[in-house]
Amino acid sequence: DTGVSQDPRHKITKRGQNVTFRCDPISEHNRLYWYRQTLGQGPEFLTYFQNEAQLEKSRLLSDRFSAERPKGSFSTLEIQRTEQGDSAMYLCASTGQLNEQFFGPGTRLTVL
Amino acid sequence: QKEVEQNSGPLSVPEGAIASLNCTYSDRVSQSFFWYRQYSGKSPELIMSIYSNGDKEDGRFTAQLNKASQYVSLLIRDSQPSDSATYLCAIRPGGAQKLVFGQGTRLTINP
Numbered sequence: 001d002t003g004v005s006q007d008p009r010h011k012i013t014k015r016g017q018n019v020t021f022r023c024d025p026i027s028e029h030n031r032l033y034w035y036r037q038t039l040g041q042g043p044e045f046l047t048y049f050q051n052e053a054q055l056e057k058s059r060l061l062s063d064r065f066s067a068e069r070p071k072g073s074f075s076t077l078e079i080q081r082t083e084q085g086d087s088a089m090y091l092c093a094s095t096g097q098l099n100e101q102f103f104g105p106g107t108r109l110t111v112l
Numbered sequence: 113q114k115e116v117e118q119n120s121g122p123l124s125v126p127e128g129a130i131a132s133l134n135c136t137y138s139d140r141v142s143q144s145f146f147w148y149r150q151y152s153g154k155s156p157e158l159i160m161s162i163y164s165n166g167d168k169e170d171g172r173f174t175a176q177l178n179k180a181s182q183y184v185s186l187l188i189r190d191s192q193p194s195d196s197a198t199y200l201c202a203i204r205p206g207g208a209q210k211l212v213f214g215q216g217t218r219l220t221i222n223p
Contacts, residue, residue, distance in 0.1 A: 031209065042116075042200050042213030043156065056210065091155055099144070099204075101211055103155040 002026060004104030006092050012110045013082055020078045021107045025094030032075050033101060034067055035091040036060065043091055049075060082111045115139060118201050118214035127223050131188040133199050135214055138182065141206030145177055145184045148200040150216065156200055160186060191221045 035043035051072035148156035
């Protein structure tokens with residue numbers, strides 16, 4: 001399967017703990033995006049990378065959130081000191097030359 | 113005003129009929145428009161993209177774009193129960209790389 005992959009698929013954590021998610025984009029896709037989706041809403045943009053450079057961050061991305069894409073391939077999204085309001089589906093997408101975004105399966109985070 | 117607005121539904125359509133999904137947007141300089149399908153508990157799946165005014169057809173799906181009216185729609189012909197899902201409209205605002213999504217329309221096809 002050469003699609004976008006995300007790990008883990010599900011994460012349950014206690015409030016105050018740190019969590020890290022990984023995204024592997026479609027190979028050769030140079031743009032990678034993170035979105036967050038809550039129940040009944042469309043995905044909301046968090047941040048995006050072109051190669052290893054983080055070019056845009058949403059105001060939704062508080063100081064507790066950090067994302068990296070150190071070698072321009074996979075990316076990680078870390079949430080520090082999780083809060084119950086962080087419970088959501090975290091989606092990763094990548095684009096190639098056509099600039100169409102293809103999503104991975106997502107990581108569902110539950111903060112207790 | 114939200115950047116992208118959709119009727120949240122639910123929209124119920126009998127099997128075999130045409131399902132019509134609508135979306136309006138506020139950014140006049142948007143150039144790229146997308147429809148995603150999302151099954152419950154799954155991630156969004158790209159089904160159509162449209163960049164120019166008019167219609168674009170792909171199998172049973174037709175996307176329609178009217179930039180003057182800031183309106184984009186998706187028609188699904190010969191609706192099947194497997195089309196039951198939430199349909200998300202997304203735009204790429206002018207000059208941006210991110211997508212802005214509507215809240216989605218829940219579509220149910222009744223056998």
